[in-house]
Amino acid sequence: MKSNISGGLVHELPADLAKSLTEKDVLSIWETLSPIGRNEFICWVEDAKQEKTRLRRIIRTIEELQEGKKRPCCWAGCIHRTDKKPSNWQQDVLIAKKTNKSDTK
Template sequence: MRSDPKVFALWENLTPLGRNEFICWVDDAKQPATRQRRIERTCEEILEGKKRPCCWAGCIHRADKAPSRWQQAVLIDKKGKSGP
């Protein structure tokens, strides 16, 4: 991202919450290849003017609102459980 000054400038202009949601979306990927695709997509979406990741329920770390029922059931509960 820093290698493209235009993307980096747009990134710097995102709100801290918007940047955090992109970071969490990328970090949520389990495989390096998926993570790399999400980084590339983040750059594309920022250039398109998007402020948050497309098609993602949102970061479970948001302090300004409670997690939705979906986030609670799918993201939080599963992360707290150990293997099958």
């Protein structure tokens, strides 16, 4: 069954985040975010490497939405967007770092 909850600009809304949005009654806040804002939260959650980090980020997403935040705190931004070139910092630290890690495997 497809969710009627809005996703992001690039990323679709994952089921675990969608469930938390409806359980914690912040869905109306989520829907007021721009597609880019929703995308940033989704990418931040999806970027977690461990399940416990992912769960912590979902909890923090709910808290930050309740605090009125429109983007995740301390997040460099989604590197998957095609409408905007990654910043030099994103390119050097996030993208190149991931490429180098996959080269060593």
